[in-house]
Amino acid sequence: xxxxxxxxxxxxxxxxxxxxxxxxxxxxxxxxxxxxxxxxxxxxxxxxxxxxxxxxxxxxxxxxxxxxxxxxxxxxxxxxxxxxxxxxxxxxxxxxxxxxxxxxxxxxxxxxxxxx
Amino acid sequence: xxxxxxxxxxxxxxxxxxxxxxxxxxxxxxxxxxxxxxxxxxxxxxxxxxxxxxxxxxxxxxxxxxxxxxxxxxxxxxxxxxxxxxxxxxxxxxxxxxxxxxxxxxxxxxx
Numbered sequence: 001x002x003x004x005x006x007x008x009x010x011x012x013x014x015x016x017x018x019x020x021x022x023x024x025x026x027x028x029x030x031x032x033x034x035x036x037x038x039x040x041x042x043x044x045x046x047x048x049x050x051x052x053x054x055x056x057x058x059x060x061x062x063x064x065x066x067x068x069x070x071x072x073x074x075x076x077x078x079x080x081x082x083x084x085x086x087x088x089x090x091x092x093x094x095x096x097x098x099x100x101x102x103x104x105x106x107x108x109x110x111x112x113x114x115x116x
Numbered sequence: 117x118x119x120x121x122x123x124x125x126x127x128x129x130x131x132x133x134x135x136x137x138x139x140x141x142x143x144x145x146x147x148x149x150x151x152x153x154x155x156x157x158x159x160x161x162x163x164x165x166x167x168x169x170x171x172x173x174x175x176x177x178x179x180x181x182x183x184x185x186x187x188x189x190x191x192x193x194x195x196x197x198x199x200x201x202x203x204x205x206x207x208x209x210x211x212x213x214x215x216x217x218x219x220x221x222x223x224x225x226x227x
Contacts, residue, residue: 042120042217043202058214090159105149105204105215109158 002026006091006108013081013115021076021111023091031094031103032074036060036087037110043090049074081115088112119143122203122218129225135190137221139203142184150177150188151202153220159202162188193225 004025013019025032033048035058045058049068063085065077074093078085089111094103123138139148150162163170163177165186170177174193179186190197203218 040219042118042219043204043215044217045214048214092159104164105151105159105161107151107159107161 004091004093004106004108006089006111008111009109010112011114013078013113015082015115017081019078019081019113021078021089021091021113023074023076023108024072025074025091025093025106026072027093027095027106028071029093029095029103029106030071032068033058033092034064034066034074034076035090035092037090038087046076046089078113081113083115086113086115118218119207119216120203120205120218122201122221124221125219126222127224129193129223131194131225131227133193133225135193135197135223135225137188137201137203137223139186139188139218140184141186141203141205141216143205143216144208145181145184145205146208147206148179148186149204149206149215150186151204153200153202155199162201190223195225195227198224 007022030051034046035043037043044060046064047066049055052068052071055066091108092105094105119142121140147166149164151159152162153159165179174191176189200220200222202220204215
């Protein structure tokens with residue numbers, strides 16, 4: 001199994017450009033999420049989804065859009081990139097679990113985004 | 117104050133030493149995760165626990181729910197253990213798993 005696959009691994013954008021970070025998992029996990037990781041801060045949740053057709057905002061959703069048309073894919077869209085969105089982005093998935101709140105996390109390898 | 121606090125922030129050890137990384141949290145939780153992140157690399161789940169103790173190879177994770185505290189121990193440390201170790205908690209309340217993460221402990225193991 002490939003696990004969680006993220007692309008691209010590196011991207012440089014100019015302010016105002018748009019782009020999509022791709023995330024796919026082959027473990028049939030219901031829960032998928034996007035985090036950003038900035039120096040000196042813990043991972044922060046951008047958006048998450050508990051199943052196809054269902055998405056919700058996390059802690060830092062502004063400037064990002066998501067959709068979940070299939071169980072496997074959860075793309076993250078930057079509509080108009082800003083320098084404040086320079087960060088490392090991680091996609092993660094897990095089983096929802098019997099309590100809807102537990103399950104081992106599986107992360108992608110990360111996408112380093114620089115916005116000039 | 118962050119909901120999840122890790123200590124120490126940085127740790128240097130010599131090969132073979134016994135290492136302890138601590139995680140304290142302030143909310144009721146349903147589970148706690150220990151994650152490992154190598155420099156420039158992805159994040160790997162080491163443990164998920166809600167009570168007691170788990171062991172995998174040279175790694176041991178313990179949790180005390182009453183004291184809201186968890187520890188990650190590495191026995192016979194090795195340079196390949198050099199990484200950032202991250203603690204994260206699943207709050208008991210709220211919708212599906214808005215995990216809260218600590219800022220990580222950077223471990224360097226030297227020869």
